[in-house]
Amino acid sequence: MTLFSTAGFRTGRAAVAPTPEVDDLAGVRVGPRLSRSDGMALAAAREAWQSSGIGETKLATDRIAVVVGGTTGGMLEAEEVLRRRRSGELARMHLRGLVTMPVASTADVLAHAFGCAGARATVVTACSSSANSLGFAADLIQEGRADAALAGGTDAHCKMTYAGFNALQALAPDVCRPFDRRRAGLSLGEGAAMFVLEEEAQARRRGAVILAEFGGYGMSADAYHMTAPDPEGRGAVLAMRRALREARVAAESVEYVNAHGTGTPQNDPIETRAIKEVFGAHAQRLAVSSTKSQTGHCLGAAGAIEILATVLGLRQGFVPPTIHLEEPDPECDLDYVPGAARERRLRFAVSNSYGFGGNNTSVVLAAYP
């Protein structure tokens, strides 16, 4: 962790994203007021916007939606204002540093930066936030309420979250080892991933490069506990089944599952059990991996970042690995692609995202021919 002191914490480790060069984001006049989380979202959105070519189309600006998933918005900056005010360093609260604190602020910033006057939404379901934001955006397009959407997630590190996971003893002291019998928790990450979604026909018509197909998604609530997953994995099973049903994809057609795979003692065996219940005997033929072993747990951005990893796998014919998995847990007995990526031509994949409070989302993605 290089953003703040970790003296007194269980660990000093984290996955820190390079600070986005906000000054380079031409045309955005809110620069000085951007939070780190806004800046990462803006950098990711600019990449998606430019590579998609959507800005060069003649779509009406009020037909382009912005949907963002996140959890803590500009908390990193707000914490600093609160700390300085508390210590007497500031004589009164400063607007700068507080104005970007609300999590919905990022969607407003993106709408401003890209001139999107269509539907604007922010979804907050802890660590499944941005998986839901992509589903939400897909719904808007399928219902004809938007012609395209800039959708994804963003979350920056902040002291509150770091201290919270530390207090729950959920942080791995060394590395995050999903599905390993020595696993001792998660490593926190941060980042943003943004996508441009649109109808297939429109994308083909304008000659866009289609990266993958968003097949469908399923949501469920554990209705069980704020931090512990349902021991039977009931909510996880419901979310995967609902997603497969919506996508009209048979479980046997799925080749890869990007697992939620936090590396906590509780999550990994329960998710394994849920995958086995949904996929039956086919579970043994699945490749299952946790890219959190590489990126850290990016919380509100995790869903979008992991969907991106899955899209890249579908597009380039590989399965991302679970790194640091060296001593398999007998309770986690699937093929978790340990150590290194594997070449494999993929047609259908599922990405799982589960959040605090038992908020479960599964997304089905398909390779685009």
Add this chain to the structure above:
Amino acid sequence: MSEGGGIAISGIGVVSPLGIGATAFWRSLEAGTSAVAPITRFDPGPRPPRLAALVPDFPVRELLPPALVRRMDRLSQMIGVAAVLAVADSGCRTKDEAAEDCGVVVGSALGNLGEAGQFLDRLFTKGPGLVNPMLFPNLVMNAAASQVAMALAWRGPNLTVSCGEISGEAALETGIDLVRRGRSRAVVVAAGEELPEVLFRALKELRVLSPRGRGVEGSCPFDVGANGPVLAEGASALVVETLESATRRGARIHAVVERVERFQLSVRNPHVWPALDSLREATLPLPSANADVALCGADSSPERDGVETGLLRRLVPGAPPIYSLAGAVGSHASLGLCSVAAGALALEHGVLPPVVGLQRPATDLLFPREPTPGSWSRALVLGTARGGSAALIELARAA
């Protein structure tokens, strides 16, 4: 949204500074009561602002599972009680397999800010080893929605949405979409905010609250003396389902949501209220029929009152009476859903409550100054937010 068949509001639950439950809330609104009062829960400081509309003690343990209540923060308790009251009012089943696909959608702009402040305060003063781990799970903004699902055993979609001052309207739109797309048979939509000391102090120091300048402190929407909002807290909840589902169950239908339309007034500045002149360039939705009454989020700040009355002038022909809750219950970011509840109750009871605090209207629009009866069939609810998002909701009286 959200065109298509109407959606039934089959349950209403309210936790407000005017009382607990839709009946107590409605009686106080009709009577023109104001819950705005000097703050006693914490020391607001020697100089104004010193007023707020706070929720009195409420019977949380009688309405929510006690084991759950012990782990819930104040905002989650308010949202939780509003949600279970709405579900009880709707007659929907809970805690059995028939409820497995029922969903929960919560709207909130700021979430559990009070405990976030406490957590950070301890972190800054005592260090990471002495923060309270029990507080952290409640600091995620979706805590309330998750706890509502636990109280009801509703395992359908569980979403929390945030959209500044129209977080309540955004939650309603999301809930209705879940029903329309068949993702949920019924959804309890709830929205709320709390008023912790840390928020009051921050907004006081930022000088956004009434009284700005030398005026008198108070909540008086649409008035020439409006000089900033008076902060409030509270939660409201609606159960929404298809008309067919509500009719089949024999549920009492409070009102029908015919349309929820979110639109953008401006993309110019992400952090301020849209200027009135931005209305000229915005693509505004056309109301599908004349409204008999209109409700809006005017919060006694000149900028919001101005933009919302300006919008209503454009959107609603025929100059119907216009109402805002802010005089009676102050203002918070998720009050829009409560306005929808008030609109549904106004249609159901055939009465529009008086706008509290209004003495000298700043415009020539019509505002009820006393309980105004009428056999109305349609109500329009308007909300706007900093950053330029807006929402328009059309309600029809149940057949």
